[in-house]
Amino acid sequence: MKIAPSILSADFAYLARDVEKVEQAGADLLHVDVMDGHFVGNLTFGPLVVQALRPVTNLPLEVHLMVSDPGVWAPEFAEAGADTILVHEEATSHLYGVLQHIRAAGVRAGVVVNPGTSLSSLDEVLPLVDQVLVMTVNPGFGGQKFLTPMVDKVARLYQLRQERDLHFAIEVDGGINDQTVKAAAAAGTDIFVAGSYVFGASNVGDAITALREAVK
Numbered sequence: 001m002k003i004a005p006s007i008l009s010a011d012f013a014y015l016a017r018d019v020e021k022v023e024q025a026g027a028d029l030l031h032v033d034v035m036d037g038h039f040v041g042n043l044t045f046g047p048l049v050v051q052a053l054r055p056v057t058n059l060p061l062e063v064h065l066m067v068s069d070p071g072v073w074a075p076e077f078a079e080a081g082a083d084t085i086l087v088h089e090e091a092t093s094h095l096y097g098v099l100q101h102i103r104a105a106g107v108r109a110g111v112v113v114n115p116g117t118s119l120s121s122l123d124e125v126l127p128l129v130d131q132v133l134v135m136t137v138n139p140g141f142g143g144q145k146f147l148t149p150m151v152d153k154v155a156r157l158y159q160l161r162q163e164r165d166l167h168f169a170i171e172v173d174g175g176i177n178d179q180t181v182k183a184a185a186a187a188g189t190d191i192f193v194a195g196s197y198v199f200g201a202s203n204v205g206d207a208i209t210a211l212r213e214a215v216k
């Protein structure tokens with residue numbers, strides 16, 4: 001399993017310090033939630049924050065684009081040093097092209113589905129992506145409750161991957177803690193985003209260890 005702490009729940013006044021903490025605690029990658037106040041009702045980071053983080057960590061940076069114009073912003077985040085860029089299916093009518101452009105820039109490309117979006121809408125892009133992110137909360141805010149019905153969606157995605165002999169990583173995002181992680185893991189998740197559970201803990205190392213222990 002890979003654990004991707006979401007810096008949405010970090011202390012923004014001490015971002016580099018918090019990133020260093022999770023890196024030392026054994027996080028596998030860093031999840032950066034980019035929100036534009038339009039696609040979702042919250043505003044967070046721009047490419048300059050990714051550019052600032054790049055030299056302070058060796059962790060791969062994955063950018064979760066919750067913006068209305070992913071085709072406009074993806075190149076900016078690629079340039080800023082993103083290793084993976086995740087684009088919402090719901091955000092663009094040019095999903096295939098945006099994913100192609102991300103890959104052409106030498107960056108891993110992923111697609112994201114909101115809880116209400118069917119996996120069938122990903123049929124044509126699955127062979128093109130390195131990662132599929134199943135939202136397990138409605139996007140926009142950290143600290144929300146895990147949507148249990150999404151476990152079945154992950155299981156169906158896992159099955160689809162096998163049937164079509166594809167190799168994308170399966171990721172979940174939202175409401176992951178030492179309990180919800182179990183069902184998500186059993187359904188076939190490879191990468192677990194965790195924001196409030198990790199950064200809200202008194203010891204981030206203990207929180208990351210608890211996630212790993214929970215799925216053993």
Ligand SMILES: O=C(CO)[C@H](O)[C@H](O)COP(=O)(O)O
Nearest residue numbers: 139140142143174175195196
């Ligand atoms: O994309 C997100 C919200 O849109 C966040 O990555 C997600 O909510 C993580 O936070 P938490 O683990 O606290 O639920």
Ligand SMILES: [Fe+2]
Nearest residue numbers: 033064173193
């Ligand atoms: Fe996210």
